[in-house]
Amino acid sequence: MEQKPVEAYIRGEIKKHRTLCFPLIDSGSESDPDSNSKASLVAKKLESLGASAILVGGSSVTDQIELAQLVSNIKSQVRIPVILFPGNITGVSPKADAILFSSLLNSENPYFITEAQALGALAVKKYRIEPLPTAYVIVGEGTAAWFVGRARGIPLNKPGIAVMYSLAAQYMGMRFLYLEAGSGASRSVPPEMVQAVRKHYEGILIVGGGIRNADSAQEIAKAGADIIVIGTMIENDGQWEDKFSSIIQSIRSA
Ligand code: 1GP
Secondary structure, three states, rough: OOOOOOHHHHHHHHHHOOOEEEEEEEEEOOOOOOOOOOOHHHHHHHHHHHHOOOOEEEEEOOOOHHHHHHHHHHHHHHHOOOOEOOOOOEEEEEEEEEEEEEEEOOOOOHHHHHHHHHHHHHHHHHHOOOOEEEEEEEEEOOOOOOOOOOOOOEEEEEEEEEHHHHHHHHHOOOOOOEEEEEOOOOOOOOOOHHHHHHHHHHOEEEEEEEOHHHHHHHHHHHHHOOOEEEOHHHHOOOHHHHHHHHHHHHHHOO
């Protein structure tokens, strides 16, 4: 099968740098009406600090007009791909380069496994967004992604269960696997779990949720993640630029 441009770009970047960082920018902040224009400047900064792509979305996107505006603002500021990370069909937006076209494999609700995907697929085709077939697996409990997605979170101390899901994802042809602890998680996906999955899963391994500093990013990179996702730290930390730089350095020397 012909490899589409964003996937080929990601594979090329992994060859070059081994572990990449995709920062996540959430759409919409009720408390800050200027958040979208600020976010595009943040994206520009992130690109200059070494981000390989910008993820846009999250589990709480409710305003599609605002999301579309955000995506085109970011596109006007950066050259790296802008990739949608949808929590629902509202997360599909016209100007993006690609989408993590995800199935939440460990949801208890079929809506998040196949129904939202069917409802959103024609929009992805119409907008010519490159779909990146992704198995989305939630680890641990108590986060928004876990609650909204009705996930039966994989216990943090059960890496073997994550391995089972990752092999299932591989056998179903999903070329990306996202191990998600959830935004703002108090504990990130344990490196032991990442390592166990890495031994078996041959696709592109994304790990996110609760990664706030260079040390934990490095541990997860060493354990075998191809891509690390950082969200909350960028939104909440006054020193985010320095911290982001040190995360990039730490994963590239892992
Ligand atoms: C959430 O994995 C991402 O979907 C990022 O998580 O906000 O905790 O960095 P954080």
